[in-house]
Amino acid sequence: MPRMRGAALLLVLWLLLLMAGLVSVFALGARTEALQGSALRAQVAGRLAAEAGIEVAALRLSAPDANQRWVPDARPNSFRFEDYQLEVRVQDEAGKFDLNVADVRQLAVLMRVLGVEEFRARALAGAIQDWRDPDQLLAVEGGAEDRDYAAADLPYGAKDQPFTTLSELQQLLGMDEATYRLLVPYVTVYTARSQPDPSFAQAPVLQAMGLDPVQLAQLLAAREAWQPGLPVPLQPDGTALAVVGSGTYSVASRATRPDGSQVEITATLRMGAGSGFGQLYAPLAWRAGEPD
Known part of the structure; x- marks a missing residue:
């Protein structure tokens, strides 16, 4: 027992x-x-708050009252939404170099301004030209055609057609991630403009367009000081700055949570006609995630 x-x-x-x-x-x-x-839940709430910033931007860009419209020159617009602090920047695509028509010499200067070594900047600008043109002749600056991609053991050659997305830049022979990230904020594929509009262009673009330091400082100061309802400032050549956007914009909406973490949505929007029934805009590109 x-x-x-x-x-x-x-x-x-x-x-x-x-x-x-x-x-x-x-x-x-x-x-x-x-x-x-x-x-x-926090991730979804932050993403929805950032999306709210995109919607507010669309409303402001299409406001009937010109004094209520946001200026699309990448200036910050800050406000609170629920428990989130939002910062929304709107950049008119017209203030960027269009990869399909821009002078490659200006693209090379742009990359130099961004810190890319001169020889490499010229080679990459040439690769952009060879990617978009239909011939098999190397660009004067020294680009890359099919034989060069083959020699580098890449399974593709030069596209020989216009760029359709900015991500195609990553396929260029000689392009790396760091240079791609430097270049992307200042180029577009949506305008078909031979020159950016200085009314909305950022400092590196204006430098690549040939503005000297004094003109650059004056233009940026005039733009920063201008608000809807005030007299329109003048450009260095004496013409008035544009105050109405082109209708295609890149929007960056950053939502900061109470704990300090952030979510950012970057989108390219085309406003107005053709956006679809009941929509203020048609999204051309959309990316969500944590800020870089």
Whole structure:
């Protein structure tokens, strides 16, 4: 009998330990799922807040009252939405170099302004020209045609057609991730303009267009000081700055959560006609994630 009672006691203790282990596993799983759910809710809420910034930008860009419209020169527009602090910047695509028509010498200067070494900047600008033109002749600056891509063991050659997306820049022979990220904010494929509009262009673009430091400082100061309702400032050549956008804009909406973490949505929008029934805009590009 004593032996049976001892064996029963050990069995009970073993079962108790097993049950305690199972409870701990279930508790840990529940805690993990709760944390994952909380993180997911915060992520979704932040993304929706950033999307709200895109919608506010679209409303402001299409406002009937010109004094209520945002100026599309990448200036920050800050406001609160629910528990989030939003910063929204709108850049008119007309203020960028169009990859399909821009002078490659200006593109090379732009890359030099951004810190790319001169020889490499010229080679990349030539690769842009060879990517978009239909011939098999190397650009004067030294680009890349099919044979050069083959020599680099790449499974494709020069496209010999216009760029359709900015991401195609990553396929250029000699392009790396760092240079791509430097260049993308200042180029577009949506305008077909031979020259950017200085009314909305950023400093590196204006430098590549040939503005000297004094003209650059004056233009940027005049743009920064101007608000809807004030007299329109003049460009260095004496012409008035444009105050009405082209209708195609890149919008960056950054939502900062109460804990300091951030979510950003960058989108390219085409406003007005052709955007679809009941829509203010047609999205041409859309990317969501944490800010770089």
